[in-house]
Amino acid sequence: AQTVTQSQPEMSVQEAETVTLSCTYDTSENNYYLFWYKQPPSRQMILVIRQEAYKQQNATENRFSVNFQKAAKSFSLKISDSQLGDTAMYFCAPGGGADGLTFGKGTHLIIQP
Amino acid sequence: DTGVSQDPRHKITKRGQNVTFRCDPISEHNRLYWYRQTLGQGPEFLTYFQNEAQLEKSRLLSDRFSAERPKGSFSTLEIQRTEQGDSAMYLCASSLVAGVEETQYFGPGTRLLVL
Numbered sequence: 001a002q003t004v005t006q007s008q009p010e011m012s013v014q015e016a017e018t019v020t021l022s023c024t025y026d027t028s029e030n031n032y033y034l035f036w037y038k039q040p041p042s043r044q045m046i047l048v049i050r051q052e053a054y055k056q057q058n059a060t061e062n063r064f065s066v067n068f069q070k071a072a073k074s075f076s077l078k079i080s081d082s083q084l085g086d087t088a089m090y091f092c093a094p095g096g097g098a099d100g101l102t103f104g105k106g107t108h109l110i111i112q113p
Numbered sequence: 114d115t116g117v118s119q120d121p122r123h124k125i126t127k128r129g130q131n132v133t134f135r136c137d138p139i140s141e142h143n144r145l146y147w148y149r150q151t152l153g154q155g156p157e158f159l160t161y162f163q164n165e166a167q168l169e170k171s172r173l174l175s176d177r178f179s180a181e182r183p184k185g186s187f188s189t190l191e192i193q194r195t196e197q198g199d200s201a202m203y204l205c206a207s208s209l210v211a212g213v214e215e216t217q218y219f220g221p222g223t224r225l226l227v228l
Binding site: 004031032033035037043044045046047050052091093095096099100101102103104105106 | 114115146148153154155156157158161169171204206213214215216217218219220221222
């Protein structure tokens, strides 16, 4: 079974600042992917970024990047130049298990104008 | 819009009634997942299909829940004799599995309220 811990229930930053959301996980899988999803209020779950666990290079996607530490089972998300539209719940989720994605409880990110 | 659609988007029902939800995945995707999300929590896995075969079911999925994916296309999730504890958002996701690589794309969800 996989477990996920997102230790920051809520974070608030000013527009244009950089913010890092933390995530630690545990898995018995050898080959897996890791994902960050974003869920704006009353809106659809959207994929933000994904990381292949067998790749050492950290994934980047425009203003979003990850810091993946496989040995420590840590997978944090950095958002640069934050925008008002980044306000949402962010979920970390390792995949590859027999029971789909395992989600953490999420971090509610608020971008203040 | 991810290309995954769900219907209805909202459902209010009385305790004891049966409800059925539909999910239409991205057309070429071979896997389809159902999750349940309660307020303030992340989604929890319920079940998934590889084409038309239901391969895994969570212990969360009581006997009152049944899911189908006839012909490996759309899927339905039925809840019989609904209880107030079934009130939640029901999310569907689909993916195209290629070896180890798999990325799930989510639909907008069906929000169920049981009175």
